[in-house]
Amino acid sequence: MKLVECVPNFSEGRDRQKIEAIVREIENTPEVKLLDVDPGEATNRTVVTFIGSPEGVKQAAFKAIKKAAELIDMRQHRGAHPRLGATDVCPFVPVSEVSMEDCVQLANELAHQVGEELHIPVYLYEEAAKKPERENLANIRQGEYEGLAEKLKDPQWAPDYGQPVFNPSAGATVIGAREFLIAYNINLNTRDRKIAQEIASYLRESGRVKKDKNGQIVYDRQGQPVKIPGKFKAVKAVGWYIDEYQIAQISINLTNYKITPPHVVFDEACLVAQKMGVRVTGSELVGLIPKEALLLAGSYYLEKQGKSPGVPEKELIRLAVRSLGLNDIVPFDPAKKIIEYQFPSSPGLSGLKLSDFLDELSMDSPAPGGGSAAALCGSLSAALSSMVANLTAGKKGHESVAAIMKSTAVRSQKLKEELLTAVDQDSRAFNRVMEALRLPKGTPEQVRDREEAIEKANKEATLVPLSVLEKSVELAALAGEVASHGHKSSVSDAGVAGLTARACGFGAYYNVKINLPGIKDEVFKKKVLNQADKFKKKLEKETAKIDRLMTSCLKTG
Known part of the structure; x- marks a missing residue:
């Protein structure tokens, strides 16, 4: 699921009614979930956090900015925090299946809408900045609201969107895109704040002031501290x-976990603490964390143990939580702390117990049907390949193929999840065809709309199994890898991985073929059929290799 986080800061932290009115605009937007509202009395500022689909988040942000402009008069605003406008800053943060470029695009689209429709000058910052000097929020905020009227007269500070005209009530807004910020604390078995400060100064990018052997600060020739x-x-x-x-505690802000992830800082803190005669007892997460950060940690600690990281997601997360000591102070609940889990998708067919799924499959309804069953076969194939790879990677005598087995296990796990998703995708695609067929056809316009909907639904119902068929080729290749290099005691499991990959691919191929006659677009049909035939030939070639291996390895003497 595509997920974006948005963290707008509004220049109102004292009037509950105004804050609630702004927040309601977000809560009432489809495809959006409110995560946190943090008002500050002294700062007279409220930080709101919400996530959702890219379009939903953009709409919610605009509605909230509009409401803030209606309710907040910057001429009356007083607070401890620097600010430019009623909505001071509004960053977009990529969370899941969304790139930074996507968030930059969202920032530009929102900025254009705010500038044009609300007549509020907008500056873009961080990753969305159009000028290097505007990357840093502090540079844009310089002079704050009180200096904004003069600032807008300077051509160098013309807004990126909107007119360079002072809006006395709403001020200006800064919109941008940035990476996810992880607030993370590392716990020490001491009460000595100075030790925590010393370790923090060693870890942080800004470093520390150099001191001589007497503890005095060392200065350079210009008189600046070294x-x-x-x-x-x-x-x-x-x-x-x-x-x-x-x-x-060592209180840490990880401003880009893709550059420096939590587990790397944690392990280094453990080493430094030990040298100083103290111990790290665990760590604490403040707020939410992207799932990827914990998956990276889980994979890292498995690799350190010499084991394959190609294990299920929940196992990687469990290991990360234990290794980082995230339960040290308070219980760590992944369902509450991982940001992707705050916007769960419907479990669907893949969330059913196996017996319940088989019952559903056996009923007299056409969906789920062969397409979903084919995708499930593919997921089973991937799971078996991962199993054999994991069993082999840590075995003595298989050191030469350990790297291949680990990468095979990781890729197999990814395919396993993708094909589980396809179980539901196939069923939903079929249901959309049925919905299109039930559309009214009483007028020429309705007939046209119905035909367009049927064509679109049939194409989607064809592309889902085509994607499954394409994946089956890779499944067969992975099964071949574990059949060739895996532990000999698991060769039959590798053979079954090959068979289920073949069943997956052929099942998907049949579903592509049966859907094509319902499509009128001949160019589309020809292209899809050519692709399907190509994938099928590749699949046959890969599975034939496995068949030969099985014949060779499973001789009964």
Whole structure:
């Protein structure tokens, strides 16, 4: 599922009615889920966090910005936090199946809409910035709201969207795109805040001031303190004492976990702490975390153990939680702490127990049918290949193929999940065909609309099994890998992986063929049939290799 996070900051932190009115605009937007509302009395500012589909998030952001402009008068605003407008800043953050480029596009689209329809000057920042000097939010905010009227007169500070005209009530808004920020604390078995500060200064990108053997700050020739660079990029850190837990913590902001992920910082903190005579007892996640960050950690710790990281998602997450000590202070619940899990998709057919799925398959309804069953065969094939690869990767005497087996297991796990998704996709595609067939046809317009809907639905119902067929070729190749290089005691499992890959592919091929006659677009039909025939030939070639291997390996003497 495509998911984007949005974290707008509104210049109102004291009037509950205004805050609630702004938040309602977000809550009432389809395909969006509100995650957090954090008002600040002293700052007179509220930070709102929500996620959803790209289009849903963009709509919710616009509605909230519009409502904020209606309710907040910046001429009356006073607060401790720097700000430019009623909606001060509004970043988009890629979460799942969305790229940074997608979020930059969202930022531009929203900025254009805000500038044109609400007549609010808009600046773009961070990844969406059109000028290098606008990447840093602090540069744009310089002078704040009070200096905005003069700033807009300077051609160098013309807004990226909207007119360079001062809006006295709404001010200006800064919209952008950035990576996910992970707020992460590492726990120490000491109350000494200075030790936590020392470790933090070693870890953070900004580093620390150099001192001589007497503890005095060292200055350069220009009279500036000499800085020792920190260990990690995209890391901000301080040390503090938490009275509630009676421990010192290293409080960390990971501004780009793809550059420096939590597990790398955690392990380094453990090493530094040990040198200082203290121990890391665990860690704490403040707020939410992208699933990918925990999957990376789980894979990392499995690799350190010499094992294959090609295991199910929930196992990677379980290992990450235990290895990082995320239960040290409070229980860590993945369902509440992983951001993707806040917007769960319907479990569908793939969420059923096996017996319930088979019961559903055996009923007198046409869906689920052969297409879903074919996809399930593919998922079974991938699971078997992963099993054999994982069994082989850690076995003595198989060191030379360990790397191949690990990569095979990882890829098999990915295909397993993709084909489980296809079980539902195939059923839904068929249902859309039936819905199109039931559309009214009483007028010429209705007839035309119905025919267009049927054509579109039939094409989709054809493309789903075509994708499954294409994946079956890779499934067969993976089954061939584990049949050739896997542990000999599991060769029959590899053979079954090959057979289920073949069943998957041929089943998908049959479903492509049966759907083509219902499509009028001859160019589309010819292209799809050519692709299907090509995939089928490749599948036959791959499975024939496995058949020969099975004949050779399973001789009865």
